[in-house]
Amino acid sequence: MPERSLVSWNSIIDALVQMGEFDEALRMFVEMKPSFDPDGYTVQSVIDACAGLGALSMGMWAHAYVLRNCEIDANFDILVKNSLIEMYCKCGSLRMALQVFHGMSKRDVNSWNAMILGFAVHGEAERVFEFFDQMVIEERIQPNPITFVGVLSACNHRGLVEEGRKYFDIMVNKFKIEPVLQHYGCLIDLLARNGLIEEALDIVSKMPMKPDDVIWRSLLDSTCRQSGGLNLSLSEEMARRLMTDEANASSEAYVLLSRVYASANRWNEVGLIRKLMSDKGLTKEPGCSSVEINGTVHEFFAGDSTHPQAKEIYQFLDVIEERLKGEGYIQDFTQAPLVDEGEDGKGNSLRLHSERLAIAFGILKSKPGIPIRVFKNLRVCGDCHNFTKLISKIFNVEIVMRDRLRFHRFKDGSCSCMDFW
DSSP states (O other), rough: OOOOHHHHHHHHHHHHHHTTTHHHHHHHHHHHHOOOOOOOOHHHHHHHHHHHHHHHHHHHHHHHHHHOOOOOOOOHHHHHHHHHHHHHHHHOOOHHHHHHHHOOOOOHHHHHHHHHHHHHHHHHHHHHHHHHHIIIIISOOOOOOOHHHHHHHHHHHHOOHHHHHHHHHIIIIIIIOOHHHHHHHHHHHHHHHHHHHHHHHHHHHOOOSOOHHHHHHHHHHHHHSSTTTHHHHHHHHHHHHHHTTTGOOOHHHHHHHHHHHHHOHHHHHHHHHEEEEHHHHHHOOEEEEEEEEETEEEEEEEEESSTHHHHHHHHHHHHHHHHHHHTTTOOOOOTTTOSSHHHHHHHHHHHHHHHHHHHOOOOSSSOOOEEEEEEEEOOOOOHHHHHOOOHHHTTTEEEEEEEESSSEEEEEEEEEETTTO
């Protein structure tokens, strides 16, 4: 374009955010700033990009900019502040989210939903129920389908089966909200992860819509987590449903099934799964973790050696592992089932998981007393979860980790998820 306006920049930045290209959106914003002062629309896009990246420092800058420079009407004020609540929740700062929420002179249903979803993803089910009651009983705001996604997610993240059944019933019978696939998915996953596979399958069979691959994956994942191969035949059936759906073919079903076989010490089948993936041209999605240090986001992939300080990071990982072994840490090799046989190979695979690199770098470069915030694209594995709990104790550091599904807050050798995730 020979000439660009603020509207041009806002359009492209917002489009990048909508496409999930958060890094590029922020890069375009930095490029725009010398020529144009951002307005409320620009800042809202920046806030949404920060939420996607977990870039707390940039998000706090955007918040401060809104307070100092943006004159916005009451309706837009609610929109921006709802985005701020969502951003702070996704960046792991419930305290700042609550500060924004309590500072609002006017709130809509989306304001309440943002806090309910935020509490849910942090595993704070009691606060979710408290806010739901305040919203419905005290403020007399009618909940919508998104409200119940938050409430049911909270039940799921804490394994609260009775509460999940209760709120699903309230949604349908009291508020006359027709359940959608996401509501069914929350309830099915809750039941399955608590060992109620038959009840979960019964709901699947009675749903008015066809279950999607997300539901089948959650069922497969639940059977995988019941160790010892007790649900091997059921796991194979779940995997078969996913593998035969060419429209949704991905590596995840193969990886999950391989973990079932690994838990049952059936390493020949693990090898067959690996060969089948190779024949189909499927590869396991690489783990990627980021950590923000002094306002700069550092990204690590599994086995990454491209970071300028990679040598220092790996040397420090050796130090960490030696100290953990002294605390009785033993690697769980079933978390690396797609590595060639041999404990050395599997152990090396585990130590190269992306979150370990990010945590090691965070400890090296963060100031004492500052929580380390790690954001991972995949669900954290059981071995890395135990690894991180021990690190928080030995190094006296708080680690906030957002994986694909939820937040984990590690402190003093324990996790906020109470080992249920």
